[in-house]
Amino acid sequence: MSLRFPDGFLWGCATAAYQIEGAPDADGKGPSIWDRYAHTPGMMVNNDTGDVACDHYHRFRDDIALMKRLGMQAYRFSLSWARILPNGTGDVNPAGLAFYSDLIDELLANEIEPIATLFHWDLPAALDDRGGWLNRDSADWFADYARVVFQAFDGRVKKWATINEPWVVSDGGYLNGTIAPGHRNRYEAPLASHNLMRAHGAAVKVYREIGRNEIGLVVNIEPKYPASPSNADVAAARRAAAYMNEQYLDPALLGTYPVELREVFNGAWPTHDPADFDLIRQPVDFIGINYYTRAVVRHADDAFLQAAVVHQSQSTYTEMNWEVFAQGLTDTLLWVRQRYGDIPIYITENGAAFYDPPAAHDGRVRDPLRADYLQKHLAAVHDAIQQGVNIKGYMVWSFMDNLEWSLGYGKRFGIVHVNFDTLERTPKDSALYYAHVIASHGEILSKPL
Numbered sequence: 006m007s008l009r010f011p012d013g014f015l016w017g018c019a020t021a022a023y024q025i026e027g028a029p030d031a032d033g034k035g036p037s038i039w040d041r042y043a044h045t046p047g048m049m050v051n052n053d054t055g056d057v058a059c060d061h062y063h064r065f066r067d068d069i070a071l072m073k074r075l076g077m078q079a080y081r082f083s084l085s086w087a088r089i090l091p092n093g094t095g096d097v098n099p100a101g102l103a104f105y106s107d108l109i110d111e112l113l114a115n116e117i118e119p120i121a122t123l124f125h126w127d128l129p130a131a132l133d134d135r136g137g138w139l140n141r142d143s144a145d146w147f148a149d150y151a152r153v154v155f156q157a158f159d160g161r162v163k164k165w166a167t168i169n170e171p172w173v174v175s176d177g178g179y180l181n182g183t184i185a186p187g188h189r190n191r192y193e194a195p196l197a198s199h200n201l202m203r204a205h206g207a208a209v210k211v212y213r214e215i216g217r218n219e220i221g222l223v224v225n226i227e228p229k230y231p232a233s234p235s236n237a238d239v240a241a242a243r244r245a246a247a248y249m250n251e252q253y254l255d256p257a258l259l260g261t262y263p264v265e266l267r268e269v270f271n272g273a274w275p276t277h278d279p280a281d282f283d284l285i286r287q288p289v290d291f292i293g294i295n296y297y298t299r300a301v302v303r304h305a306d307d308a309f310l311q312a313a314v315v316h317q318s319q320s321t322y323t324e325m326n327w328e329v330f331a332q333g334l335t336d337t338l339l340w341v342r343q344r345y346g347d348i349p350i351y352i353t354e355n356g357a358a359f360y361d362p363p364a365a366h367d368g369r370v371r372d373p374l375r376a377d378y379l380q381k382h383l384a385a386v387h388d389a390i391q392q393g394v395n396i397k398g399y400m401v402w403s404f405m406d407n408l409e410w411s412l413g414y415g416k417r418f419g420i421v422h423v424n425f426d427t428l429e430r431t432p433k434d435s436a437l438y439y440a441h442v443i444a445s446h447g448e449i450l451s452k453p454l
């Protein structure tokens with residue numbers, strides 16, 4: 006069967022500011038919660054920080070030249086809020102805007118479409134001092150920041166994402182303390198989630214006033230499959246899906262929270278002002294889906310959600326200990342359409358961390374597992390398109406190896422290898438493969454690797 010993708014399908018790659026830029030205080034940038042968190046002893050594996058990262062701040066022109074050589078048609082990146090508004094609100098830092106203006110111009114000069122994410126986890130530290138996402142004012146702070154950015158770049162940027170993965174911000178940042186700001190509080194998590202969603206809605210509202218192109222929300226979806234047909238396991242999978250997959254898309258697109266969440270959070274579930282849902286449920290132009298893995302779930306009395314993940318011994322797992330399960334991506338895309346309607350979808354992230362051997366004498370970095378992951382997942386996207394889902398593009402995570410948040414530089418997701426001593430970039434075999442996929446509109450996917 007031919008795996009040719011529809012004309013106009015957008016092929017690209019993705020990154021995020023704190024993971025690649027470095028230059029944490031260059032040209033008037035203010036600190037973000039990640040600058041703080043990474044410098045707090047004990048928070049980061051290997052004491053890694055984003056101080057240098059891939060030094061993309063100084064090397065973006067070379068990086069874009071490499072994207073061009075690989076045939077990328079789009080590049081999804083995020084803006085550092087604290088570069089643009091060092092205190093989170095108030096005075097704009099012209100040098101911060103200038104950096105992104107140059108980046109966008111360089112992309113356009115290379116015929117690569119910029120896709121900009123407003124918030125990929127690096128909240129200005131000054132706003133965390135005011136309560137961060139627990140403060141209801143955060144929706145206004147975000148809307149004001151969004152206005153500055155839209156005024157500067159809309160038109161040159163035609164696709165915007167408001168928030169990247171609110172679930173990770175809430176679960177990792179406020180419930181489990183695995184990412185900045187590192188809180189562990191069951192009462193805080195749903196409050197943070199709710200304010201993130203209000204912020205999303207407030208930014209979309211501003212966009213409808215002054216923007217002319219497309220805006221959407223980016224969520225990570227991890228489909229939950231019951232480990233057995235028993236009522237207990239099915240209910241556990243339902244709770245897990247409500248918590249991770251529906252907690253954000255439901256309010257954004259349906260104007261409610263899934264009922265299971267009240268049971269999950271119990272006394273920690275807040276009372277919501279019904280008017281908030283009018284703000285949250287703004288019409289969006291697309292949904293960005295980040296997909297990495299699935300979870301097979303069983304009932305477990307002692308676990309949060311009373312649900313535990315069941316290891317699949319027949320499957321391959323990545324360095325993140327995530328199961329490789331491409332069918333889950335097709336299932337996810339069909340589920341989004343079935344639950345939320347025929348809304349345009351971009352795959353805004355998909356990829357895998359595997360151990361990469363050092364470059365061989367011939368200079369090649371052989372990463373067959375990553376190429377295999379891409380082949381299977383792109384075929385899964387094609388399958389969903391065949392079944393009528395309106396999927397407009399695919400961004401591989403990630404363009405290059407980068408700081409995997411608290412896990413540091415050891416987890417490599419890049420299709421381009423980065424030597425973190427010399428900062429030299431080397432396209433891995435998976436990058437060359439992806440370049441062929443793009444050039445052949447997917448035709449090559451049907452051939453063995």
Ligand code: BGC
Nearest residue numbers: 021169170173225295354409
């Ligand atoms: C995030 C990325 C991250 C990737 C791999 C997503 O949750 O948006 O920033 O590096 O997954 O963990």
